[in-house]
Amino acid sequence: MPEETKYSANSKPKFWNDPEKRALLFQVLMVGTVILFILYIVSNTLSNLETRGISTGFDFLSQTAGFDILLTLIPYDATYSFGRTFVVGLMNTMLVSFLGVVLATLLGFIVGIARLSHNWLIAKMAAIYVEVFRNIPLLLQIFFWYFAVLQVLPSPRQSIELFGGVQLNVRGLYLPEPVAGNGFGWVVLAFVAALILSFFLVRWAKKRQDQTGQYFPAYWASIGLVLGMSGLTFLLAGSPITWVDPELVGFNFKGGITIIPELSALLLALSIYTAAFIAEIVRSGIEAVDHGQTEAASALGLPRSRVLRLVVIPQAMRVVIPPLTSQYLNLIKNSSLATAIGYPDLVSVFAGTTLNQTGQAIEVIAMTMGVYLLLSLLVSLFMNWYNKRVALVER
Amino acid sequence: MKKLGIFAAAAAMGLTFAQSALAEDVTLKAVKERGFLQCGVSTGLPGFSNPDEKGNWTGMDVDVCRAVAAATLGDASKVKYTPLTAKERFTALQSGEIDVLSRNTTWTQTRDTSLGLNFAGVNYYDGQGFMVSKSLGVKSALELDGAAVCIQAGTTTELNLADYFRENNMKYQPVVFDTSDQTVKGFEAGRCDILTSDASQLYALRIKLANPDSAVVLPEIISKEPLGPVVRQGDDQWFNIVKWSMNALINAEELGLTSANIDEKKMGDNPGVMRFVGIDGPKGKGMDLADDWAYQIVKQVGNYGEVFDRNVGAGSALNIERGVNALWSKGGFMYAPPMR
Numbered sequence: 149m150p151e152e153t154k155y156s157a158n159s160k161p162k163f164w165n166d167p168e169k170r171a172l173l174f175q176v177l178m179v180g181t182v183i184l185f186i187l188y189i190v191s192n193t194l195s196n197l198e199t200r201g202i203s204t205g206f207d208f209l210s211q212t213a214g215f216d217i218l219l220t221l222i223p224y225d226a227t228y229s230f231g232r233t234f235v236v237g238l239m240n241t242m243l244v245s246f247l248g249v250v251l252a253t254l255l256g257f258i259v260g261i262a263r264l265s266h267n268w269l270i271a272k273m274a275a276i277y278v279e280v281f282r283n284i285p286l287l288l289q290i291f292f293w294y295f296a297v298l299q300v301l302p303s304p305r306q307s308i309e310l311f312g313g314v315q316l317n318v319r320g321l322y323l324p325e326p327v328a329g330n331g332f333g334w335v336v337l338a339f340v341a342a343l344i345l346s347f348f349l350v351r352w353a354k355k356r357q358d359q360t361g362q363y364f365p366a367y368w369a370s371i372g373l374v375l376g377m378s379g380l381t382f383l384l385a386g387s388p389i390t391w392v393d394p395e396l397v398g399f400n401f402k403g404g405i406t407i408i409p410e411l412s413a414l415l416l417a418l419s420i421y422t423a424a425f426i427a428e429i430v431r432s433g434i435e436a437v438d439h440g441q442t443e444a445a446s447a448l449g450l451p452r453s454r455v456l457r458l459v460v461i462p463q464a465m466r467v468v469i470p471p472l473t474s475q476y477l478n479l480i481k482n483s484s485l486a487t488a489i490g491y492p493d494l495v496s497v498f499a500g501t502t503l504n505q506t507g508q509a510i511e512v513i514a515m516t517m518g519v520y521l522l523l524s525l526l527v528s529l530f531m532n533w534y535n536k537r538v539a540l541v542e543r
Numbered sequence: 544m545k546k547l548g549i550f551a552a553a554a555a556m557g558l559t560f561a562q563s564a565l566a567e568d569v570t571l572k573a574v575k576e577r578g579f580l581q582c583g584v585s586t587g588l589p590g591f592s593n594p595d596e597k598g599n600w601t602g603m604d605v606d607v608c609r610a611v612a613a614a615t616l617g618d619a620s621k622v623k624y625t626p627l628t629a630k631e632r633f634t635a636l637q638s639g640e641i642d643v644l645s646r647n648t649t650w651t652q653t654r655d656t657s658l659g660l661n662f663a664g665v666n667y668y669d670g671q672g673f674m675v676s677k678s679l680g681v682k683s684a685l686e687l688d689g690a691a692v693c694i695q696a697g698t699t700t701e702l703n704l705a706d707y708f709r710e711n712n713m714k715y716q717p718v719v720f721d722t723s724d725q726t727v728k729g730f731e732a733g734r735c736d737i738l739t740s741d742a743s744q745l746y747a748l749r750i751k752l753a754n755p756d757s758a759v760v761l762p763e764i765i766s767k768e769p770l771g772p773v774v775r776q777g778d779d780q781w782f783n784i785v786k787w788s789m790n791a792l793i794n795a796e797e798l799g800l801t802s803a804n805i806d807e808k809k810m811g812d813n814p815g816v817m818r819f820v821g822i823d824g825p826k827g828k829g830m831d832l833a834d835d836w837a838y839q840i841v842k843q844v845g846n847y848g849e850v851f852d853r854n855v856g857a858g859s860a861l862n863i864e865r866g867v868n869a870l871w872s873k874g875g876f877m878y879a880p881p882m883r
Contacts, residue, residue: 200659201776202637215701216717226705299732318733319691319716398689399679399736400716409734410718487696490720490729496696501719504630504697507658509637 193510208506209234215501217492219408230502237497238519244414244493245480245523251419252479253472256426261456263431274427282424287485289421294413294489301409304400313393313404321407322394331385338381339374346370410491414483422479429471433464465538473531477524484520494519570642570774570781571615571831579621582608583641586626586722589747590855590863591647591667600624604645606850607666607772609843610788611643614836619843628722630697633658636775643785644773647741649699654773663785665771666792666847667855668867668876670764671703672742674749677759679736684763688713691735693726695719703766704739727751730758741768746861784830791837793879794819795846797870802845805838818882825883837882847877 163169197204209231216226221239224232263274281289299318302308307317315322346369353366382388394404437460445459446452486493487500494516503512574580584592584604592602600622609619625641636644637659647669648654650662675681684707694701696719708715718735720726727748730738738758740748745760752758772789774782795801798815800808809820818824819841821834833839844850851868852858869875 197659199777200637201657202659203657215705216715218717218719226709295728295732299729299734303733399687400689400691402689487721488725490718490725492719496719500630500696500721501701504633505653505702507633507653509634 197510202507204508204511206508206511208508208511211506213502213505215505217497218490219411219492230506233502234494234498234515237492237494240492240497241480241483241486241494241519242523244411244418244483244486244491247415248418248422248479248483249476251415252422252426252475255419255423256475257430259423259427260430261434263427264434278424278427280424281420282428284421286417286421286482287488290413290417290485290489293416294409298409298413304396307396307401313391315394315401317401318409319400319406320409321412322401323405323407324391324393325404326389326391329388329390331388334385335378335382335388339378342374342377345377346373349373408491410486410489413489414486414491418479418482421482422475425475425478426472429468429475430464433466433468434460436467437463462538466535469531469535469538473528473535476527476531480523480527481520568778568780570778571784574615574642578616579623580608580612580615580643581625581641582611582622583625583627583632583635583644583646584608585646586628586724588647588723588744589750590743590859590861591747592624592626592645594624601854603667603850603854604647604772606792606844606854607645607785607789608643610792610840611772611785613839613843614784614788614791614832617833617839619839628697629695630721633660633773636660636773639775642774642781647744647770648773649741650769650771651699659776660773661776661782663772663774663782664789665769665876666789667743667770669741669743669768669770671700671739671766671768672745672764673761674730674738674740674745674758675736675761676730676733677757681761684761684765685711685713687715687737689715690737691716691718693718693720693729693735693738695723695726695740696721698740699766699768700740707765723748724751741770743770743855743861743863746863747855750860780830784832787830787837787882788840790879790882791819791840792844792847792850793870793877794882795837795841796848796877797872797879800841800846801849802842805841809838815882 163173194204210229212226213228213230213233214226215233217224217233217236219240220236221243222236224236259274259277262270263278265271265274301316301318304317304319307315307322309315313324346366349370350366353364353369357363392403394401394406441459441463442455445455450458483493484495487496490496499512499516503509506512582605584600584602587593588602590602592600592604594600605622605624608622608624612622613619625635627635627641627644627646632644632646632648633654635641643663645666647667648662649669650665654660655662673684673687675687681687687708692704692715694704694717701717701719704715704717716735718729720729723740723744726738726740729735731752738745738748742760742764749755749758749760772785774785795805798813798819800816800819805820808816809822814823820838821827821836826834827836828834830836845853848870851865855861855863856865865873865875867876869877871878
């Protein structure tokens with residue numbers, strides 16, 4: 149029966165009957181189609197742009213921008229290029245995102261833990277906070293802080309003087325600017341030395357606890373060390389700092405440090421809104437830790453704060469980190485709502501004014517999208533690395 | 544794998560030879576088929592394009608849309624208005640979302656030459672000015688060193704402002720908002736000392752203030768701002784239609800034709816009027832329009848003088864003087880090529 153041997157298990161089947169090869173073929177086809185589709189879109193766009201007489205390319209980045217920006221972290225004025233406006237906008241976005249992430253995390257953890265408090269009032273207030281702020285659209289919250297809260301402050305000439313030269317008005321919060329004088333180098337030196345000392349102190353305390361079981365409050369001691377040493381040196385060096393107070397000159401305050409209301413409003417709205425979500429994530433993380441763990445820790449005689457810090461939170465973090473990453477990414481992307489109140493972030497400065505002055509919509513939008521993609525990927529990369537570090541090690 | 548190769552080669556060939564259709568003479572056809580004109584206007588600027596309580600759009604720029612609709616469709620009311628911010632306007636026109644952009648847009652070299660756009664003329668000659676709060680006691684723009692300035696994003700205003708302050712060695716703090724409403728709000732709340740914009744807009748925005756008398760417009764005009772309707776490049780027929788709709792408005796005023804008297808004057812024997820209403824002369828042939836296209840514009844929309852008075856001039860709340868926007872024969876810039 150020669151016919152039958154042909155289909156025996158040993159002979160090679162036709163490649164379309166081989167599931168593995170067939171799968172490979174379909175994947176190659178799929179990838180090829182996607183690539184062709186992208187090529188088609190790009191070439192079609194380019195030819196359409198050309199027939200309509202719209203110029204393309206990235207040459208515009210070296211042209212003079214010709215407009216000013218309210219807040220710049222690097223030197224910038226109207227004589228710099230459009231490429232520079234991109235960097236200025238990017239840094240402003242990163243500034244508000246970074247501060248927002250830090251504030252939202254702090255606030256979120258506090259509220260999340262407060263929600264589980266045995267104190268009825270604290271728990272209920274935390275619950276109300278979460279329900280109120282996560283259920284109101286972010287844009288409205290931004291408008292609320294900007295137009296309803298910050299814009300009712302008095303004009304510069306009727307500024308509220310808070311304390312020690314700090315001025316608050318509708319144009320922002322004006323702080324005295326510290327200027328380092330002679331001998332400030334010693335203070336910095338003392339500060340660094342104290343930091344190094346604390347590092348060894350913490351290591352020593354940990355080692356001692358491992359060996360003898362005796363507890364030493366190393367963190368509190370470190371804080372005391374750093375503050376004490378730099379403070380003492382500061383006094384010994386003759387207080388080498390002069391404060392430059394903001395002064396009312398003409399229309400506005402000059403000198404000192406200014407925190408513009410656009411930044412404050414955006415930061416308040418972003419961190420309060422995101423903190424409500426983070427609070428829920430923290431609560432779910434803590435509730436995911438078996439109650440037996442708390443009881444066991446308490447049975448060892450650990451005080452409540454250390455039960456939380458040493459036993460509950462480290463275990464809760466495993467549950468907390470993945471959704472926390474999403475909240476960080478949301479916060480970064482939501483910072484683009486800045487454009488509604490005139491905070492000069494990337495979307496407002498680059499995808500707004502620059503786009504409009506140059507008309508290079510495709511290039512500008514592509515660059516802006518690229519930046520958000522890159523920022524989000526970096527954050528998620530970092531958080532994944534951290535997640536791996538704290539993940540449960542199974543033995 | 545051979546089949547895949549053939550498929551890829553065929554696709555690649557297809558791509559190489561694929562070409563987008565040139566956008567030639569298609570806008571008029573599309574408008575006629577659709578039965579209405581799609582017109583891009585501002586998000587709300589009294590006197591230029593602003594919706595009233597009933598949601599009807601009125602203003603100088605709106606009347607340009609209505610004139611084009613009267614010329615192409617014979618009915619000035621067949622317009623769909625798309626409110627656009629300064630940032631959105633050019634993309635909306637380039638992508639074909641609107642047929643004509645009539646939104647106090649300044650005619651500049653970059654916009655005319657590198658955005659694939661054509662400016663069809665000027666319906667308002669403007670210049671940038673400053674509005675300040677009366678309580679500041681400022682008499683001239685040169686006293687504004689160190690001021691905070693509210694501006695609308697993505698406008699030529701932003702660039703002129705930077706130039707002006709740099710030329711005069713003054714510093715300022717730009718506070719940039721997305722829409723003119725937000726800009727006014729920022730000014731009212733005291734976030735900035737000055738609001739800067741085209742002078743006509745300043746008057747329009749001033750009456751939007753809770754207390755219009757609390758603000759004054761400074762005398763300095765720091766730039767030229769010729770405002771006019773814009774169309775896509777590459778459709779010459781449509782470009783001509785918008786251009787000549789504007790010319791018809793101006794020529795009608797010169798001929799003394801108004802919406803009230805055109806029916807009567809049509810019966811006379813003035814050769815200029817005969818050509819205008821399409822009884823004689825070039826008629827609508829060259830633009831593929833009805834012969835009475837210009838008659839419809841004046842009958843339904845009025846002449847340029849009527850449009851001006853009704854929206855921004857003596858007959859409106861803005862009460863702006865004709866100034867340079869008067870006819871050339873009366874000392875202004877308004878000069879349209881003859882219709883013959």
